[in-house]
Amino acid sequence: MYRTHTCGELRAENRDQTVTLAGWVQKIRNLGAMTFIDLRDRYGITQLVVEEHSAEEVRRAASELGREYVVRATGKVVERASKNDRIPTGDIEVVLSALDILNASQTPPFTIEDHSDGGDELRMRYRFLDLRRNPLKNAMILRHRMAHEVRNFLDGRGFLEIETPYLIKSTPEGARDFVVPSRMNPGEFYALPQSPQTFKQLLMVAGYDRYFQIVRCFRDEDLRADRQPEFTQIDCEMSFVEREDVLATFEDMAKHLFRSLLGLSFEGAFPRMTWAEAMEKYGSDKPDIRFGMTFRDLTDAAKGKGFGVFDSAEYVGAICAEGCAGYTRKQLDALTDFVKRPQVGAKGMVYVRCEADGSFKSSVDKFYAQEDLAAWAARCGARPGDLILILSGARKQTLSALCELRLEMGSRLGLRPNDRFAPLWVIDFPLLEWDDETQRFYAMHHPFTAPKAEDIALFDTDPGRVRADAYDFVVNGMEIGGGSIRIFDSALQHRMFRVLGFTDEEAEKQFGFLMNAFKFGAPPHGGLAFGFDRFCSLFGGADSIRDYIAFPKNNSGRDVMIDSPSTISAAQLDELALGIKPQRAE
Ligand code: ASP
Numbered sequence: 001m002y003r004t005h006t007c008g009e010l011r012a013e014n015r016d017q018t019v020t021l022a023g024w025v026q027k028i029r030n031l032g033a034m035t036f037i038d039l040r041d042r043y044g045i046t047q048l049v050v051e052e053h054s055a056e057e058v059r060r061a062a063s064e065l066g067r068e069y070v071v072r073a074t075g076k077v078v079e080r081a082s083k084n085d086r087i088p089t090g091d092i093e094v095v096l097s098a099l100d101i102l103n104a105s106q107t108p109p110f111t112i113e114d115h116s117d118g119g120d121e122l123r124m125r126y127r128f129l130d131l132r133r134n135p136l137k138n139a140m141i142l143r144h145r146m147a148h149e150v151r152n153f154l155d156g157r158g159f160l161e162i163e164t165p166y167l168i169k170s171t172p173e174g175a176r177d178f179v180v181p182s183r184m185n186p187g188e189f190y191a192l193p194q195s196p197q198t199f200k201q202l203l204m205v206a207g208y209d210r211y212f213q214i215v216r217c218f219r220d221e222d223l224r225a226d227r228q229p230e231f232t233q234i235d236c237e238m239s240f241v242e243r244e245d246v247l248a249t250f251e252d253m254a255k256h257l258f259r260s261l262l263g264l265s266f267e268g269a270f271p272r273m274t275w276a277e278a279m280e281k282y283g284s285d286k287p288d289i290r291f292g293m294t295f296r297d298l299t300d301a302a303k304g305k306g307f308g309v310f311d312s313a314e315y316v317g318a319i320c321a322e323g324c325a326g327y328t329r330k331q332l333d334a335l336t337d338f339v340k341r342p343q344v345g346a347k348g349m350v351y352v353r354c355e356a357d358g359s360f361k362s363s364v365d366k367f368y369a370q371e372d373l374a375a376w377a378a379r380c381g382a383r384p385g386d387l388i389l390i391l392s393g394a395r396k397q398t399l400s401a402l403c404e405l406r407l408e409m410g411s412r413l414g415l416r417p418n419d420r421f422a423p424l425w426v427i428d429f430p431l432l433e434w435d436d437e438t439q440r441f442y443a444m445h446h447p448f449t450a451p452k453a454e455d456i457a458l459f460d461t462d463p464g465r466v467r468a469d470a471y472d473f474v475v476n477g478m479e480i481g482g483g484s485i486r487i488f489d490s491a492l493q494h495r496m497f498r499v500l501g502f503t504d505e506e507a508e509k510q511f512g513f514l515m516n517a518f519k520f521g522a523p524p525h526g527g528l529a530f531g532f533d534r535f536c537s538l539f540g541g542a543d544s545i546r547d548y549i550a551f552p553k554n555n556s557g558r559d560v561m562i563d564s565p566s567t568i569s570a571a572q573l574d575e576l577a578l579g580i581k582p583q584r585a586e
Contacts, residue, residue: 002072008044010077012091019094020074021046022102024132025065026112035062036093039073040112042137047080047093048073054096061099068105068112068129074098125560127551139548143536145261147214150234153256157249159210159236164199166216170510171197172446175219178229186577192218195529197446198514200237201486204525205517209239214532226545228533229557236483237527243469243485246526247425250481254423254473261539264421274428275467283317283403285429288477290422291415293319293406295399296380298390307367309348313392317402320380321409324387325353339391339405346401352376352388407477416476418541423475428452431468432499440501445470447496448514449484450526456492463499473530480535483528490518 003022010019023041037048050062065071075096084090110118112132123130130136151161170177173194180190193199195217203211213235221227238246251270258264271289278287281294295317302310310316327335332351339346352362352373360373380388389409391402410416431451432441441463443449451459455466473481487493493515497507508515533545546552553559573579 006043007039007041007046008088010046010089010092010094012079014077014092015079017077018074018097019077020072021048021094022072023070024105024112025067025069025071027067028062028065030063035059037062037065037073039071040132044089045087046089047084048075048099049093049095050099051095055098058096058099061101062096064101066105066107068108069101070103070105072098072100072102121554121560124552124554127561131550136547139536139540139542140550142261142540143532143548146257146532146536146539149257149260150212150214150253153253154210154212154236157210157252159212160208161213162203162208162211163213164193164196164203164215166192166218168193168199171195172443173197173217173219174442174446175221178218178220181576181578183576194219195233196235197448198511200235200527201448201514201522201525202517204237204239205520205522207239207523209523209525211238211527212236223553223555223557226534226543228545228549228552230553231545231549232532234481234530234532234535235527236529237525239523239525241485241524241526243427243471243526246483246485246528247471250473250528250530251425257535257539258421262421266423271424273424273426275426275430276428278426279399282406283399283401284477285426285472286474286477286479287424287426288407288410288416288422289424290417290420290476291410291413293321293409293415295319295402295406298376298379301372301375301379302390302392305367305372307364309350310364310392313394313398315395315398316390316392317398318376318380318388318390319402319406319409320382321387321389321413322383323385324409324413325355325385327351327353327387335389335405335408338408339401344401344404345397346391346405347393349405350390350392352382352390354382354384354386354388356384358384418476421475421538423473423480426472426474427470428467429470429472430464431455431466431470432463434464441499443496443500444468445482445484447500447511448486448493450487450492451496459495459499469526471528473528475538478534478538479531480538481528481530483526485524485526488518488522488524490515493518 001020004020007021007023021039023039026038026040026045029036033052035050038045039048050058073096075094077092078095080091080093108129109122109126110116112129114134116123116133167180167190170191171194175194177191180192182188182190196213196215200211215233215235216230217233218230220229255266258266275285278285283295298316298318302316336349338344339349350363352360354377355361360370360377362373376388382388389405391398391405430444431449433444435442445468449468449470452467452469458466469485471483472479487496533548536548537545540548
């Protein structure tokens, strides 16, 4: 027998029992007469003791141990003289009567401790060792529990988990497809699903009115910090539903997860905000509403006093940082540098200090009288002691820069603690997004999203103003989920494809299967998908989804542990009827 107990299990009640444990050697302390060994497995750490009068074989085995050796240890549980209250097994230790080395280990390239000395790249290469560490282990446990609770909840609501294929045809979620060559059909390719979108809609046509799947999705995107080329969604779809039905169901699911995994309850319904309001007040379709500091439009108030920057701006917007009037020149310069970063993109920043005596001091005093500044302050709801920060320029860019500035101020002021959760639904997204570069509309969500009934008339006259029955679930400034009510009528779907610039032939070629299915009695339907990895990282309080994926890719999309992607042999290429173009010299 390899073990009678795990390394996290024994307590004072087990005293005098003879037990066998198996695990990895975390630490060895040789004190001459006695040797202490910390033995670790998934469940915890137990202290083993080898004494001076222990059997010769036991002492010899103990002297040969190194870090991460795999051993089996048998002995008697005794209560410790000096207890360790930092670990659950700290009241006891096991005095060994037998010790077998099951396997030796090379010295690990970094320490297997909560705070490891290994760099990112090294730990990625030895991910199997990194996964032995508590922070990653706890992330995997959280992920498992979240998946379990999702299944629990959805099963209770009558949802069926149904798998959909990975080798498919392009799905339009707005990224590039990963493609897989078909050996049996030379010159033809499968695409890996960016999401199961079209399949879940086909399942609705098939009558499976409540579907879900915890499913891998593949998107060939340039990797920003928090993206992975393959990631997991909680993908869901329902038939005979309106928006309210979908939101109610998944608000309940989110609340169930908050309660069962974090012990948090929310009073009442999650707030809702239209996309237009989110953009106007927060400059973002995923506002962080853990704190206020919403935007105030100063455009009309700021113009016409001879300050060229504001006079020529399409939009002048402000935020009010409470209690920050005392910011030093240096702090203000740092903020100006922040907004001027290319990622933020503002040209400069104007400030107004609301002094304790009720007067105002600003970087544009030359152009504005005290009454002007007082009017701005009133509009911003600023009180003495507050600091008003103003950005200006083209509307879209300025809203986005002000959003960054607001988040930065929120962080500086400690208003974004990651143990506070502020969920909301953002609703009524625009259906389409105009792209200046290609001079055409793109679907803001995806082409199967239904326009709001009252906006359908605008389709032919002013498509840019059509709102969609689409919604996002946002928590703490992160998009955790999103979905929509779908088009279920093939004529409207055809109209949508036309607005998106597809010819009828192109639409037929790419999505004919769906259009065809819609001719056989498609029910009204809608759904959404949650980013499962991100949901986990939100609950775990981490910035990165990477920690919640057992074997993630690095920032260049590589798996450095298995060294992938990699080349394939000439024979394989041949079999696939593929050739590799010579690389152009840089
Ligand atoms: N397929 C969508 C996505 O991946 C979600 C949905 O509309 O249900 O974002």
